[in-house]
Amino acid sequence: MKSALSLCLLFLGVQVQGQQQVQQTPVPADQSQADHENLPYVKLAPSNADFAFKLYKQIRDDMGDGNIFFSPLSICTAFAMLTLGARSNTLRELQKGLAFNLTRMEEQEIHEGFQRILQMLNDPHREDQLNMGNALFVDSRVELLQNFLNGVTNFYHAEPVSSDFQNLPQAIKEINMYVETKTHGKIVDLVKSLDPKTVMVLINYVLFRGSWESPFNxxxxxxxxxxxxxxxxxxxxxxxxxxxxxxxxxxxxxxxxxxxxxxxxxxxxxxxxxxxxxxxxxxxxxxxxxxxxxxxxxxxxxxxxxxxFSVSGSYDVKSLFEKMGVTEVFSDQADLSGMAKNLLLKVSKAIHKATVDVRENGTEAAAATVLEFIPYSLPLSPPPHITFNRPFxxxxxxxxxxxxxxxxxxxxxxxxxx
Known part of the structure; x- marks a missing residue:
């Protein structure tokens, strides 16, 4: 059997609290509705939603009764990056598992859609704090193919980071520090261990910090x-x-x-x-x-x-994906030949961790006192009382x-x- 160096794929999603009102992005006057619907990120949205709910049900079936919290977009983005280097049946399995609709979108459009999503989520003019990014920790023994490197940097704005995986404790420390910094301390010690054969780690992170439009008193x-x-x-x-x-x-x-x-x-x-x-x-x-x-x-x-409430979730995405029919990328039959020169790579581990913290003002690190005065009148019938005092x-x-x-x-x- 051919030996294979392991590619360790890691991704995370973190959310910090609250929530925010959203204004629907208007379609420019010189852009028809049909043109808008043909934009890659718009065409990608239904696939991402299908993937999210499919993965949720797999997690539910695995966990039984318990808290669930994860970032579908984080997981999908990480594996979408991987498709840039996947070939043959490995690629087809990934595309099917991610619910990509190849009859409606070309492969190029899928990556252009993620590129635009990343640009919009990281817009510095947003009123909410929302950051999403990607990184590749790569050992010096690995020479990435230029097409793959161009794809992950241009479409996914991934940061290539040189790392020495022959010194695993130091590599783990560097990766965890990167994640902790990017998520403002919300995700700590994501990586507990690495396979000794690991030569690359791919990371996606999402951080959301939002204030309620109407804070709770x-x-x-x-x-x-x-x-x-x-x-x-x-x-x-x-x-x-x-x-x-x-x-x-x-x-x-x-x-x-x-x-x-x-x-x-x-x-x-x-x-x-x-x-x-x-x-x-x-x-x-x-x-x-x-x-x-x-x-x-x-x-x-x-x-x-x-x-x-404040809850967290940690998931073995490799196990979840295998139960959803995505198996080859984790096996010795994996075809990731579009990633690196002269190396047979497979994904050895896929981890996801997410956390949410919901408070009166919507954010964890700030406090506010609000005195609000509104006019009132006697209603004809009392407003409904909706109490989230059972699982929701x-x-x-x-x-x-x-x-x-x-x-x-x-x-x-x-x-x-x-």
């Missing part, structure tokens, strides 16, 4: 019960608001959907299934479902109760790209680690 936060199931509960800090939100009651799926926007171009959907209907809602998670919610939103006054779902969406930045299920707000 911390003086109204109080201890309350969160029901893990019909018999067990935990105490949480429950935040409260009585304001106008985009709300939809999905009678077919038996759930409430509330949009809580951030300042800037990011928003969040909080989905509260009725007791016993979580699996029904999860099974229905498709891009069409989210589109239906968007169309059905109605601005209305509600009493909203939402727990303060959370989606964080960038509206400029229609990108699903983060996706999760909160089963126990007091359990910080999965």
């Amino acid at each position: 911390s003086l109204k936060t109080r201890d309350d019960d969160f029901f893990l199931d019909t018999k067990n509960s935990v105490k949480v800090k429950m935040m409260h608001q009585n304001k106008n939100f985009n709300v939809h009651r999905d009678e077919k799926l038996s759930c409430w959907v509330v949009e809580i926007p951030y300042i800037g171009n990011v928003t969040s959907f909080f989905v509260l299934p009725d007791q016993g209907t979580m699996k029904q809602v999860e099974d229905a998670l498709l891009k069409e479902t989210v589109s239906n919610w968007l169309r059905a939103f109605e601005k209305r006054n509600i009493y909203l109760d939402l727990p303060r 779902m959370m989606l964080i969406i960038d509206k400029t790209t229609d990108g699903l930045l983060f996706l999760g299920k909160i089963v126990n707000p007091t359990a910080e680690e999965d």
